[in-house]
Each structure stands twice: as structure tokens, then as C-alpha cells.
Amino acid sequence: MNIAKHVIPALSIFLGACLMLLSQTAYAGVAGNVQFVNGNAQVTNASGQSHVLQKGDVIHESDTVTTAKGASAQIKMRDGGFIVIRPESQLKFDSFVFSGEEDGSERSFFSLLKGGMRAITGLIGQKNKSNYRIATSTSTIGIRGTDHETFVVTPGSALAALAPVGTYNKVNLGETTMTTEKGTISILPNQMGFVGAMDQMPQLQPVNLNIFTVIPAPLAQAKGG
Numbered sequence: 543m544n545i546a547k548h549v550i551p552a553l554s555i556f557l558g559a560c561l562m563l564l565s566q567t568a569y570a571g572v573a574g575n576v577q578f579v580n581g582n583a584q585v586t587n588a589s590g591q592s593h594v595l596q597k598g599d600v601i602h603e604s605d606t607v608t609t610a611k612g613a614s615a616q617i618k619m620r621d622g623g624f625i626v627i628r629p630e631s632q633l634k635f636d637s638f639v640f641s642g643e644e645d646g647s648e649r650s651f652f653s654l655l656k657g658g659m660r661a662i663t664g665l666i667g668q669k670n671k672s673n674y675r676i677a678t679s680t681s682t683i684g685i686r687g688t689d690h691e692t693f694v695v696t697p698g699s700a701l702a703a704l705a706p707v708g709t710y711n712k713v714n715l716g717e718t719t720m721t722t723e724k725g726t727i728s729i730l731p732n733q734m735g736f737v738g739a740m741d742q743m744p745q746l747q748p749v750n751l752n753i754f755t756v757i758p759a760p761l762a763q764a765k766g767g
Contacts, residue, residue: 572601572620573603575601577618579597579614579616580612581611585605602635607635609629619638620640621648622664624661631656631657634653634655638650651676651677652676652677654676656696656699658753663689667684680737680739681709681722681740682721683718688714689713690711690713690715693711704753705750705753710734710735710736713731714731714732717730720737734750734754
């Protein structure tokens with residue numbers, strides 16, 4: 543009996559499975575990669591360790607990106623989506639799970655603590671909007687395959703002198719929802735939702751030009767990225 547004839551194929555299958563597991567482990571907790579950084583931006587991990595954000599950096603679950611005045615950052619998510627973090631903003635990547643396809647286990651959860659972000663969503667959330675959400679101090683924003691901008695005006699910030707404190711959400715393409723303890727509204731292209739507190743009902747309002755300016759859409763292909 544030729545033992546090698548049976549052992550070698552079995553060993554190959556075993557090694558292949560190990561390599562696949564190692565590959566999946568390597569990606570576990572990885573949310574995306576930094577494509578651009580303009581100005582001073584930092585990333586802080588779950589242990590409270592911080593470093594200057596640079597092009598090519600990996601963004602993990604529980605990381606928080608903070609941008610200074612005049613600074614911004616663009617991140618390509620593993621599901622093909624894009625996030626642009628605006629100046630004087632703070633965004634936490636709460637949870638990110640993506641196996642490479644929509645199988646029900648995927649999720650992409652953020653917390654926008656202050657300032658603004660623009661998001662062009664990838665595969666996560668295109669079919670099941672409950673798998674994608676952005677939490678703020680006053681509302682929860684859900685999506686269904688979209689390009690949208692969210693901004694949180696905090697007390698004492700420069701914008702608080704120009705616009706009421708609260709959460710603003712503007713849709714460029716697709717649809718979002720804005721939810722509080724009082725209910726949910728849908729926001730369509732060229733519409734803006736606003737809510738000042740979690741115990742208030744969100745409302746559609748004219749787009750606030752003190753908050754939302756015309757900015758280029760995130761680039762699908764980055765130079766050298």
C-alpha cells in the first residue's frame with residue numbers, strides 16, 4: 543500500500559485549510575486602509591494608544607480617527623466603500639465584519655462623535671440596511687446603498703454659532719433613515735434631515751449651506767493606492 547499516495551493529498555488539503563484560516567485571521571477586525579491624509583490627523587486604538595495617521599495605515603475595529611482644523615482623511619473600506627472624514631471631526635469604527643460577500647454576518651457600525659463625514663457605501667448595507675449604521679449623540683442613521691454626508695454640531699464648536707446643535711444628514715444618492723426615540727424619517731437625494739436631541743422627532747429641512755459645502759466625491763481609484 544502506497545501510504546504517500548493517500549497522505550500527500552490529505553496533507554495538501556489540510557495545509558490549504560490552514561492558509562485560508564490564517565488569511566481570514568489576518569483580516570479579522572480590519573475595517574479598511576487609509577488612502578489620503580491632508581493635515582494633522584490621529585488614530586487611537588481601543589487601548590488608548592495614538593499615532594499620527596498616514597497613508598497606507600490599516601484601520602481596525604474600535605479605532606477612532608480624529609482630524610485637526612483644516613485636516614481630512616479618506617479611508618477605503620474592505621467592502622469597497624469609502625469614508626471621508628472632514629476637518630475637526632472624530633469618527634469611531636465600532637464594528638466591522640466582512641467575509642468577502644454578503645452572507646448575513648457582515649456589519650459596519652460607526653459612531654460620529656463630532657464634526658462631519660461623507661460615506662459612499664460598499665457591499666455592506668446594500669441589501670440589509672440594519673447591517674450598516676452611524677450612531678451620533680442624537681440619532682441613528684441607516685442606509686441602503688448610498689452616498690451621504692453626516693455632520694454633528696457640538697456645543698461650543700465654531701459651527702454652533704451658525705447652526706443649531708444636533709445631527710444633520712444630507713443624501714447625495716440613494717436613501718438614508720434617521721431614527722430617534724420618537725420615530726424615523728427617510729431622506730432622499732438633495733434632502734437633509736435634522737434632529738437636535740434623541741427625544742425629538744427628526745425633521746426634513748432645507749439643506750444648511752453653513753454645514754454642507756460642495757466637495758468632490760471620494761475617488762474610486764487612488765494614485766498608488
